[in-house]
Amino acid sequence: xxxxxxxxxxxxxxxxxxxxxxxxxxxxxxxxxxxxxxxxxxxxxxxxxxxxxxxxxxxxxxxxxxxxxxxxxxxxxxxxxxxxxxxxxxxxxxxxxxxxxxxxxxxxxxxxxxxxxxxxxxxxxxxxxxxxxxxxxxxxxxxxxxxxxxxxxxxxxxxxxxxxxxxxxxxxxxxxxxxxxxxxxxxxxxxxxxxxxxxxxxxxxxxxxxxxxxxxxxxxxxxxxxxxxxxxxxxxxxxxxxxxxxxxxxxxxxxxxxxxxxxxxxxxxxxxxxxxxxxxxxxxxxxxxxxxxxxxxxxxxxxxxxxxxxxxxxxxxxxxxxxxxxxxxxxxxxxxxxxxxxxxxxxxxxxxxxxxxxxxxxxxxxxxxxxxxxxxxxxxxxxxxxxxxxxxxxxxxxxxxxxxxxxxxxxxxxxxxxxxxxxxxxxxxxxxxxxxxxxxxx
Amino acid sequence: xxxxxxxxxxxxxxxxxxxxxxxxxxxxxxxxxxxxxxxxxxxxxxxxxxxxxxxxxxxxxxxxxxxxxxxxxxxxxxxxxxxxxxxxxxxxxxxxxxxxxxxxxxxxxxxxxxxxxxxxxxxxxxxxxxxxxxxxxxxxxxxxxxxxxxxxxxxxxxxxxxxxxxxxxxxxxxxxxxxxxxxxxxxxxxxxxxxxxxxxxxxxxxxxxxxxxxxxxxxxxxxxxxxxxxxxxxxxxxxxxxxxxxxxxxxxxxxxxxxxxxxxxxxxxxxxxxxxxxxxxxxxxxxxxxxxxxxxxxxxxxxxxxxxxxxxxxxxxxxxxxxxxxxxxxxxxxxxxxxxxxxxxxxxxxxxxxxxxxxxxxxxxxxxxxxxxxxxxxxxxxxxxxxxxxxxxxxxxxxxxxxxxxxxxxxxxxxxxxxxxxxxxxxxxxxxxxxxxxxxxx
Numbered sequence: 001x002x003x004x005x006x007x008x009x010x011x012x013x014x015x016x017x018x019x020x021x022x023x024x025x026x027x028x029x030x031x032x033x034x035x036x037x038x039x040x041x042x043x044x045x046x047x048x049x050x051x052x053x054x055x056x057x058x059x060x061x062x063x064x065x066x067x068x069x070x071x072x073x074x075x076x077x078x079x080x081x082x083x084x085x086x087x088x089x090x091x092x093x094x095x096x097x098x099x100x101x102x103x104x105x106x107x108x109x110x111x112x113x114x115x116x117x118x119x120x121x122x123x124x125x126x127x128x129x130x131x132x133x134x135x136x137x138x139x140x141x142x143x144x145x146x147x148x149x150x151x152x153x154x155x156x157x158x159x160x161x162x163x164x165x166x167x168x169x170x171x172x173x174x175x176x177x178x179x180x181x182x183x184x185x186x187x188x189x190x191x192x193x194x195x196x197x198x199x200x201x202x203x204x205x206x207x208x209x210x211x212x213x214x215x216x217x218x219x220x221x222x223x224x225x226x227x228x229x230x231x232x233x234x235x236x237x238x239x240x241x242x243x244x245x246x247x248x249x250x251x252x253x254x255x256x257x258x259x260x261x262x263x264x265x266x267x268x269x270x271x272x273x274x275x276x277x278x279x280x281x282x283x284x285x286x287x288x289x290x291x292x293x294x295x296x297x298x299x300x301x302x303x304x305x306x307x308x309x310x311x312x313x314x315x316x317x318x319x320x321x322x323x324x325x326x327x328x329x330x331x332x333x334x335x336x337x338x339x340x341x342x343x344x345x346x347x348x349x350x351x352x353x354x355x356x357x358x359x360x361x362x363x364x365x366x367x368x369x370x371x372x373x374x375x376x377x378x379x380x381x382x383x384x385x386x387x388x389x390x391x392x393x394x395x396x397x398x399x400x401x402x403x404x405x406x407x408x409x410x411x412x413x414x415x416x417x418x419x420x421x422x423x424x425x426x427x428x429x430x431x432x433x434x435x436x437x438x439x440x441x442x
Numbered sequence: 443x444x445x446x447x448x449x450x451x452x453x454x455x456x457x458x459x460x461x462x463x464x465x466x467x468x469x470x471x472x473x474x475x476x477x478x479x480x481x482x483x484x485x486x487x488x489x490x491x492x493x494x495x496x497x498x499x500x501x502x503x504x505x506x507x508x509x510x511x512x513x514x515x516x517x518x519x520x521x522x523x524x525x526x527x528x529x530x531x532x533x534x535x536x537x538x539x540x541x542x543x544x545x546x547x548x549x550x551x552x553x554x555x556x557x558x559x560x561x562x563x564x565x566x567x568x569x570x571x572x573x574x575x576x577x578x579x580x581x582x583x584x585x586x587x588x589x590x591x592x593x594x595x596x597x598x599x600x601x602x603x604x605x606x607x608x609x610x611x612x613x614x615x616x617x618x619x620x621x622x623x624x625x626x627x628x629x630x631x632x633x634x635x636x637x638x639x640x641x642x643x644x645x646x647x648x649x650x651x652x653x654x655x656x657x658x659x660x661x662x663x664x665x666x667x668x669x670x671x672x673x674x675x676x677x678x679x680x681x682x683x684x685x686x687x688x689x690x691x692x693x694x695x696x697x698x699x700x701x702x703x704x705x706x707x708x709x710x711x712x713x714x715x716x717x718x719x720x721x722x723x724x725x726x727x728x729x730x731x732x733x734x735x736x737x738x739x740x741x742x743x744x745x746x747x748x749x750x751x752x753x754x755x756x757x758x759x760x761x762x763x764x765x766x767x768x769x770x771x772x773x774x775x776x777x778x779x780x781x782x783x784x785x786x787x788x789x790x791x792x793x794x795x796x797x798x799x800x801x802x803x804x805x806x807x808x809x810x811x812x813x814x815x816x817x818x819x820x821x822x823x824x825x826x827x828x829x830x831x832x833x834x835x836x837x838x839x840x841x842x843x844x845x846x847x848x849x850x851x852x853x854x855x856x857x858x859x860x861x862x863x864x865x866x867x868x869x870x871x872x873x874x875x876x877x878x879x880x881x882x883x884x
Contacts, residue, residue, distance in 0.1 A: 010603035011644040050597060051866045067509050074865045076641040083643070089597040089867075106601040140868060155492060155531040159548040161452035199518040201525070202453040402855055409851070413844055423516045424493045425531075426582060 004103035028311035029117035031337030063187035095282030123274035176272035177214025186368035227373035298355035446545035470753035471559035473779030504588035505629035537724030565716035610707035618714035619656025628810035669815035740797035
């Protein structure tokens with residue numbers, strides 16, 4: 001049996017408003033909270049981190065192109081002028097659906113509406129060794145870890161005398177042919193082609209393999225045929241070995257074993273092969289499908305609940321048109337957050353709830369300098385124009401004028417100088433004592 | 443007895459040139475290496491990190507004003523076009539002066555000239571509890587740790603119900619009235635005055651003390667009387683409690699005990715009270731003074747050695763004019779690096795060695811927005827003009843056009859928006875396995 005904190009979250013302003021508790025400040029949760037700014041609800045937004053993370057650009061943090069701060073936005077700053085939105089850095093632990101109470105790492109909170117927007121984490125599909133030895137990239141911290149790992153690999157390789165022994169430390173293998181895997185592979189290949197040989201003249205980067213492995217028949221499976229074939233061609237032009245229809249069986253930290261193919265030596269296996277929804281205690285089995293996605297209706301209301309909603313990657317609404325639910329992408333999360341916000345605001349005026357309609361705005365992926373693939377509803381294109389479209393769309397999507405400006409300048413710089421300059425192995429010092437955490441336990 | 447790696451550092455280009463080995467890529471070591479670019483020496487530069495750190499701006503990293511990357515510069519990038527300069531990320535472990543051999547964490551190396559430029563680390567003056575519980579700021583990692591600590595303090599405080607219990611977690615105490623302590627105190631006070639109340643409306647920041655403690659009679663002891671009194675006045679105007687002539691006796695992680703004064707509750711004691719030179723095995727007792735500084739002559743040659751030199755904070759040349767040596771500041775390190783480089787270059791042409799002459803260019807410190815104190819050789823001034831001078835001098839001293847540009851933009855932004863926006867608690871994920879390190883042991 002678990003024991004949860006038996007005191008309420010302290011220091012909350014008293015209110016007669018209805019209380020909306022949102023777990024998770026990703027695309028869905030943050031969108032919802034921002035739209036409820038200044039409304040007659042008291043909103044408590046919870047997140048494990050004190051910042052919103054812009055996932056589509058994690059791969060640029062991992063490959064020394066952007067600073068973590070450029071794609072992370074302090075949540076408290078968003079709500080400086082909104083008295084009705086309260087933020088707490090905390091972990092949600094258990095829902096008591098009967099009592100309308102949420103238990104968290106900093107106390108419990110009673111809600112009128114509870115919104116589950118905790119997103120998804122890496123899915124290793126039960127492969128224990130992969131989970132143990134590979135490196136995921138679902139947080140900005142993990143992206144920074146990948147950067148540090150790649151850089152320290154070469155600082156290590158340079159001190160190994162025998163060329164044969166350097167192989168596994170120089171190769172980079174990426175699993176997962178979705179946008180994350182494709183973008184990572186392209187960026188790592190560009191580092192190998194343009195940057196590392198200048199940084200490490202003693203090493204021979206012809207020996208460094210960049211391999212992208214996908215279990216399915218093609219890369220970017222949800223995109224158009226043109227996008228699938230062009231992205232593969234672009235990657236191969238950059239020198240990436242693309243293995244489709246290839247299944248990873250095992251990994252021991254040194255060697256990836258593949259089904260029906262030769263094993264590949266590597267100390268760096270980046271795992272972007274799948275996601276699974278983040279769980280929380282107190283959700284009944286009948287409220288989720290076997291893989292953990294929460295069952296919602298057309299208003300994103302959780303199955304069998306009257307006041308709990310689930311948004312984004314974590315939820316599924318199985319319909320005739322989409323029996324397997326909508327794709328787990330940022331656009332769905334944003335639009336669902338928007339729709340729920342409108343409904344909650346309408347509720348204050350006793351308006352009828354509107355069901356969620358997904359508007360597919362298209363999808364895109366970038367493959368290195370000047371190359372991308374873009375599928376819009378009525379037009380598909382690839383190459384330089386696609387790359388510029390990709391840059392523009394992502395720049396506009398970034399929160400905050402300062403982050404926009406700094407990313408734009410960074411991109412311009414990296415483009416002109418051909419040299420992402422953040423190849424720094426900086427780790428914050430370790431915490432010496434556990435005193436701070438003790439205080440929290442009082 | 444210690445065992446050192448019994449193999450040479452691998453993958454070094456063969457050469458008939460004389461070999462200069464430099465330990466430390468701080469102001470002195472990097473200056474020397476850069477001036478030897480393209481010369482007829484083979485230069486091996488060693489540093490624990492793969493980047494040069496710009497110490498004068500650590501305090502801005504600690505107070506969310508600048509990113510670590512803005513003041514850190516990748517060393518390999520500096521030497522992209524210089525075949526005679528080789529960099530290795532390694533720790534120097536022992537000098538064998540008889541054999542002209544240096545042992546490092548990645549193998550040994552034989553030198554013709556050895557340059558010791560390892561700088562200094564925090565000095566706790568034997569106070570064990572202070573060393574255990576306080577937080578130093580002598581590396582960019584430590585500065586980042588301070589940032590994370592301060593932010594997590596408030597994320598913790600907001601979840602503590604009783605106001606009395608929040609005191610120790612909100613107060614910040616800084617020890618050391620040199621430029622580092624003064625600059626830190628000013629920047630922390632500005633966060634308290636302008637930023638934290640907006641971030642944490644539930645907390646009362648009138649309860650947050652910022653205290654600066656100095657054992658001597660005044661702040662900035664090496665500067666002019668005007669600078670001393672003005673800096674104190676500026677800090678007090680910002681609401682900093684300045685305690686001069688005050689000795690710290692002990693600290694238990696919760697409370698600082700002072701001699702003849704009331705103790706101060708704080709969980710955040712920042713220690714900038716002194717430095718001590720970094721040591722290395724193989725230096726004889728007769729080659730250093732009791733506090734560890736290495737005795738050098740007017741050419742920076744180590745006492746009793748023919749081919750070892752020491753530069754910057756680590757060395758002392760006791761003369762009639764300066765019996766206690768030169769101040770341990772960036773200017774001395776830079777000028778000594780420059781002079782030794784000229785002598786080594788001259789040696790190739792059989793020129794006579796020139797003795798080092800320190801040219802004091804003055805000193806300065808900034809105390810928050812629009813305020814600084816500047817002592818130049820012939821003029822002393824304070825206030826806005828001093829602040830602008832400080833900005834300009836530090837911007838020019840930063841390595842690299844990109845870092846200059848980004849720092850300038852950050853400063854402009856922070857100045858206009860009154861809002862250092864890097865209040866992000868980002869930590870890279872922990873390393874899961876020790877495999878990489880094992881490989882190095884082979």
